Amino acid sequence: MAIQSMRREEVVEDVWLPTTCDMCFNRCNIRVRRVNGVVVKIEGLDAPPNNGKTCAKGNAAVMSLYNPNRVTTPLVRTNPKKGIGVDPGWREISWEKAMELMTEKVGAARAKDPRTIALATFDTTSQQSLRPWMAALGSPNQTTISAGFFCGNGVHPIAFAMTGAFDVHYDIERCNFFLMFGTSWGFVNQREAMGVAQEMADARMRGMKLVVVDPICTNSASQADEWIPIRPGTDTAFCLAMQHVLVNELGLYDAEFLRRYTNAPYLTGPDGHYVRDPREGKPLVWDARNSRAAAFDVVEPLDCALEGTFQLEGIQAKPGFQLIKEHLPKWTPEKVADITTVRAATIRRLATEFGEAASIGSKIILDGYELPHRPAAASWYRGTSAHKHGLHSCMSIAHLNVLVGAIDVPGGMCHSGGTGPTWGPVEGPDGLLVQGPGPRSRKAPHSYDFQVRKPETLELVELFPLAIYARAMLWLGVLYGEKFGLDYKPEVLIVCRSNPLATSGDPEIMGEAFRQIPFIISMSVFQDETTQFADLLLPDTHALERLVPLVSKPYVDGNSPPQACQPVTYRTQLPVVKAQGQARYWIEVLYELADRLGFRQDIYSILNTDANLKGPHRLDPERKYTFEEIFDRSAKSSCGDEHGLEYFKRVGYCRGAKYSAREAFPRVFHKARVPLYLEHFLTAGEQVRSYMDSRGIDWDTSDYVPLIHWQPCPAASQANKEYDLYVVNQKLPILTFSFTAENPWLTEIADHSGKVYTVAMNSATAQRKGINDTDMIELETPSGYRVQAVVRLTQGIHPECLSVPGILGRRVTSGAPRSKKGVHYNSLLRYDVDRLDTVSCALDACVKVKVRKVKSANGRRA
Amino acid sequence: MHHEAFAGSVRNPFTSGRWIMEPKPQNIWGKSHATWFTCMGVGAALFLNRVLFDLELGKVLGITVAEWLSLVVIGVGGLILIADLGKPLHFWKAYRNPLTSWISVGFIADIVFCVLAGLWAIPSLELGGVNALGWLPWAGNKPLGLLFQFLAGTACLIIIMYPGLVLASSGSIPLWNSALVPLQYLAFGFNSALGLAYLSARVGVGPIPSPVWLPVLVFLYGIGLLFLLLHLLESWYRHETGRFSVLRLIHGDVRNQFVFGALGLGVIVPLALIIASAFNSSSSLTLLAITGLVGVAGNWFSKLAIIRAGTYAPFL
């Protein structure tokens, strides 16, 4: 009976319940209408970060919740053979038996060596609750999945270096020229999707010029003032050319900023390293006023020389900036035009517009503070990260912001939660910016005090001193870890709410790695490629069925930075409906496991600190608490005694103090410097080379250089010219991760759009090849992998590219309509150590294919 | 390529396919409608030819074949239409909007015709050679009978044209949105009906039509062709989507139905057969009978082709 035509007496219950959405990682505040126990509608709550809005995925969550093919009982494997498409022979068992089995396996592994237990999840809402569990378990091997292969690799290390935060955020509200490389931020993709969508629309309507550099005319490029098509993997060259124009042709850079807030004036010697004060070891700068070299922290910043060559006791020293100036002419717009396929005049014009828009020297008053105003910013994310030389690519973009002083100031590239009421960036070694102490979502593991050493983690992150994680190495670590000095092998893998076999590297290689792990526990809502490898498959709750026991803190929540001059919001996920079948929230399962294994008390102790539980709200390790009780304490600790569980059940979120302009734009309030000259890259490279040589491993350290350079991706150097087209992946606003393939509303729209399950090709390129719209074509990679798909012709793609979006072409699903449609992009990629960016551990997503027509649109064979 | 799962169970010309703003072929009406429209036109024209020009096509059980055919054909057409409805048992409500809906007007005309023409035919019934009901006050050309003929005949005029007017009233489909559509319906209705007179004669049911009708037949096919060609030209020049539709007709997915069916069977072959019959007096009736048959088939194709080729114009 439809609710709209239900008679009053039939409606026993009609309530709106608050919670947060889980259809991507942004955790928008939502309210869910429940009528007679059934979810009938989902809408946004009018609070940050989404301000009342929900996207297509959020609105479609009800179809994921009520998918009739969910995993609903614990299942144990009976077929010992594991492979994609191999039936595990699931047998239903009771939860008690499942817990016993888990306790046995995890307990045994923990007793032997807790590091042998790895946990993979991208359930960001549960991260806070998971971390104490991993810490108490004693394993450092917690991993996300594809996000750590392609996406944040080129963002987080730079965010930490430039702002001391896990991520960055752009102040488009006060920006006039916004350059985006390979990302659709602000177009219902990526972080802060709902909030920024409106900000971006407002900014564009106000007159902010948006320029999108991307091989594909994505949703962002379509709405941009200019779309600049670029050959994949060449953004570094593009940005270096822009830097050359700014620095050497126009002299348009913020010299004061460079002197005060970067290591540009630090003197370097012939070996590329800093020249240091012999006594205290501090990097020297040239004091131009007094014509002498002195430690960076004793010279008035405005007196530091940025250029010149200075003789210091027998060595020739140059400020880092001087080296950069000398280096950039290798990358003039004319020289990179052929590399990038972007005309020199265009690059020069954009650099000029960017530099001029930055309005170097201008100021703005916000919240009573006078702050520098730099209304020009350059941004990036996955598109430039997912390359063999991705870190350089991303750094070259970040440096555009550094050059014009648009870091942590209004209009520019800012930290995302890195500064709060009691913490912020501080000066680390050599005066360089590091994350200060205080509550935070993530600790930067290396900063500048890294030491490459024998790996302790399965992902061998110790061999990647400049990366913040090495997710892409993990499965290769499982396969080849011994070679690198890892002295243990994984015994147990727990996978929760994640599908590594579909979302990361080549599923065949991933499968090999999975088969090496004796016991795999999978906690999932749907059957997928990964659950097929599990020994024990447990039914996970849908997000609308669970209570996350800790309130998420707005300051440290990397996915939704507090907005300047607005109150911050605390929120969590609250259950709206009862769990389906025998589903249990996976964190609850893990906490029960901890109880059985005897480390629950340790979790509570860690939680007390981690979650900043105060006074009467602290957890007594001797007691056992329900998740309701834990949440109540967490909420009251963060938000005050009036804002416990009951309050959150009613309202869903809590507003805190206003986020001041000083906290949002902290640049001028501290002296920590950001790296323009990447001296630490040299140090890191030396350490990596030394370690790898000692183990006889051939390892590419060509990117551990202090000056950014462009190198072609392996795909670009492909000798065989038959493989002439790059296949590029892009994100979509209606699908995310792999689980949305089970949502029939979203997949139907995807089908109708005509551009999700098809491969897009440039119309002119197609014409040259005799291919017509909706023909069936076959793509073949140099490794011989072949896949067929319908082609869609478009003007909106670089002539050398094909587009295969999202995570599609699934092989194992819970059977929703269209859940297997499309092409699986990740299968096209070579998953190999030599395809990793050894600096950021990103996997190169550059692949070239050859194409042939299989069948015409009208059905005739080619 | 997509949407097979819902094809047939859900119809919307814009949302059923790719969500691209481009000309969209209509997907709601097809063969049932072509059949319904053809039956309406031929049946009504047969009746008009009977009452206006005494083209009886013979008699069976006292009632002219023209009246039998018109009642049966219009009845069958009506049933086909009703079966095609989403909710066939609710068809009877279709009279409710005659001020603006041509279907309502046509429905009322259909009822008026069926009742009045049916009633008017009954007095002529002869069973076992006996005409028992000739006394009925509306029989034959008695005043009431003439009134019945007039009303039924007027209804017939509406019946021939209203399907074309239904199409023509759609501003969303440029190909349909033309006065030349109901005009084609008029021409083809009459050329089909007249052609059937020769068929009837050839099978020995009706008399051979007077020679005066042959040039009329030529005229009716000729004007059908003229309306058709004018319609193509008008669509081509008046709207971009009209051009798109015309290309579908002469070159695209409706080519066979239009070129071979509508043009070929509908006008070219009949005209050729008529010319042949002029040079071949021994087989001329056979040739003209075939003309009648082929003409009806071509009539059907002409309606089907235009219905199918109807394409919605992009609206943004």
Add this chain to the structure above:
Amino acid sequence: MKRWGMVIDLARCVGCYACTVACKEENGTAAGVWWAPVYEKEVGTYPTVKRMFLPTLCCHCKDAPCLKACPTGAITKREDGIVLIDEDTCCGTRACVAACPYGAITFVERAQGEFGKELTPHEKATMKMKSGVAQKCTFNVHRIDEANYEPACVQTCPTKCRIFGDLNDPESEVSTLIRNRNGQQPRAELGTDPSVWYLR
């Protein structure tokens, strides 16, 4: 008297389909039925290309061609301009579909759920569509009548590109936007006088 209308700002729309899904969820339409689709249109040649995103819905025309074409009188217009199809009166001729220039009307021959015969709890609760009839957007008339609440598509739009209000009030946001941004009605030349206006 109010005249409900909507303004859609194409400069703000980013083609995210939030409206399309919100509509489906609010109205419980059958599988394959979409009352608020977003169309794409590619303009230009490489490299000067723009993909336009065009959100659409029933325009609730003042001179509604669907209303005129329907033989059973199943389509009526309220005083506040909202045009509604009464499924119980509809007999499924599809004359309205033929008449509508905006692709707003769908003929549902056989209503079914997304997962086949077995309806999900949400579909059981919201799907009220009968088979064999035509149906379309209602401007979420139930939300307007029950709570003076804007349609779901308007409420959800992340870029606020849909604005709903009274076209008869010259000071309303919709009227002001139409005036200041030179709003256009789709296929205005047909004389349907749609209540949905587009800004470029």
